[in-house]
Amino acid sequence: MDIKDIQNNLEERFGAVVGPVEGAGNGNCDAWIEVDADRIADVAAFLKSGPGLEFDCLSNLTGVDYPDKSYIQIVYNLMSYGLRHELTVKANADRERPVCKSVVRVWPAADWLEREVYDLLGVDFTGHGDLRRILLPDDWVGHPLRKDYVEAPEYHGISTVRESMLDIPGRS
Amino acid sequence: MSLINTVPEMVLTTKIDALLNWTRKSSLWYMLFGLACCAIEMMQTGGPRSDLDRFGMAPRATPRVSDLMIVAGTLTLKMALRTKVLYEQMPDPKYVLSMGSCSNCGGLFQLGYSVCDGVDKVLPVDVYVPGCPPRPEALTEGLMLLQEKMMQEKWLVRSEPSATA
Numbered sequence: 001m002d003i004k005d006i007q008n009n010l011e012e013r014f015g016a017v018v019g020p021v022e023g024a025g026n027g028n029c030d031a032w033i034e035v036d037a038d039r040i041a042d043v044a045a046f047l048k049s050g051p052g053l054e055f056d057c058l059s060n061l062t063g064v065d066y067p068d069k070s071y072i073q074i075v076y077n078l079m080s081y082g083l084r085h086e087l088t089v090k091a092n093a094d095r096e097r098p099v100c101k102s103v104v105r106v107w108p109a110a111d112w113l114e115r116e117v118y119d120l121l122g123v124d125f126t127g128h129g130d131l132r133r134i135l136l137p138d139d140w141v142g143h144p145l146r147k148d149y150v151e152a153p154e155y156h157g158i159s160t161v162r163e164s165m166l167d168i169p170g171r172s
Numbered sequence: 173m174s175l176i177n178t179v180p181e182m183v184l185t186t187k188i189d190a191l192l193n194w195t196r197k198s199s200l201w202y203m204l205f206g207l208a209c210c211a212i213e214m215m216q217t218g219g220p221r222s223d224l225d226r227f228g229m230a231p232r233a234t235p236r237v238s239d240l241m242i243v244a245g246t247l248t249l250k251m252a253l254r255t256k257v258l259y260e261q262m263p264d265p266k267y268v269l270s271m272g273s274c275s276n277c278g279g280l281f282q283l284g285y286s287v288c289d290g291v292d293k294v295l296p297v298d299v300y301v302p303g304c305p306p307r308p309e310a311l312t313e314g315l316m317l318l319q320e321k322m323m324q325e326k327w328l329v330r331s332e333p334s335a336t337a
Contacts, residue, residue, distance in 0.1 A: 162289035
């Protein structure tokens with residue numbers, strides 16, 4: 001199914017929750033559909049089981065921080081094994097208090113991926129059930145993939161700065 | 173008694189040291205500690221072509237019977253804390269060989285938020301082997317340097333601990 005047909009299909013069912021197709025003419029990226037972050041779970045359930053959609057594979061889930069637009073964008077890359085089509089869905093969560101519905105119930109593969117997005121960007125996935133850090137230690141402070149993240153000078157007494165033996169300007 | 177009195181004390185001490193050091197350097201058991209791509213080169217070094225067995229070296233899976241820790245690869249801050257625990261579990265005398273740029277100084281990932289900039293921030297390092305990753309020849313040379321260092325140690329004379337030990 002074409003992305004325009006998918007968007008029509010979704011808009012018919014969910015109305016204003018689903019945005020228009022974006023980035024279609026751009027040769028550098030796939031076209032995508034934006035969905036409200038607090039309704040993404042419902043849309044995801046429909047995408048997985050809806051007739052003609054059948055997106056049974058969540059091939060990737062990631063997040064991007066946009067400080068100038070003051071939101072964190074969560075990106076879902078979907079694929080259907082049976083119907084051989086792909087789709088990119090995006091949801092925007094407010095940067096000050098990023099909250100997004102979890103899609104773990106729809107695609108179990110989202111479990112670790114949402115934990116990673118929480119770990120590195122601090123997005124709170126409601127309904128996840130086991131949302132804790134996956135890569136960084138549990139006592140880590142901050143979310144490093146935020147654009148305004150400042151590296152701590154030390155971690156458990158280990159300095160995170162190494163004096164350069166070469167005197168390169170701008171390098172510590 | 174007369175014989176002992178005629179032989180200077182230092183000669184006797186040095187000989188026993190040499191014997192102890194020779195036995196010790198000829199049975200360096202190293203702990204398996206592959207953290208990144210350097211581990212592949214470390215496995216090659218332990219393999220039949222460069223063959224660490226000829227030095228009496230054998231890989232160990234536990235720190236409690238190891239003499240040497242070869243830190244092979246990128247040390248993250250999360251792993252650095254565990255590395256320290258593993259080092260403390262090793263019985264004395266113990267040695268640390270830092271293998272590759274990452275464990276020497278953080279290497280390619282030095283400016284990364286999660287990477288410990290060098291294993292010497294947490295452990296005393298005896299030998300640094302440069303390279304990204306070092307070839308088996310380089311690691312073997314590093315180990316031979318460590319053996320040279322071990323041959324110079326004095327066990328019967330109590331001395332102040334050096335800066336690196």
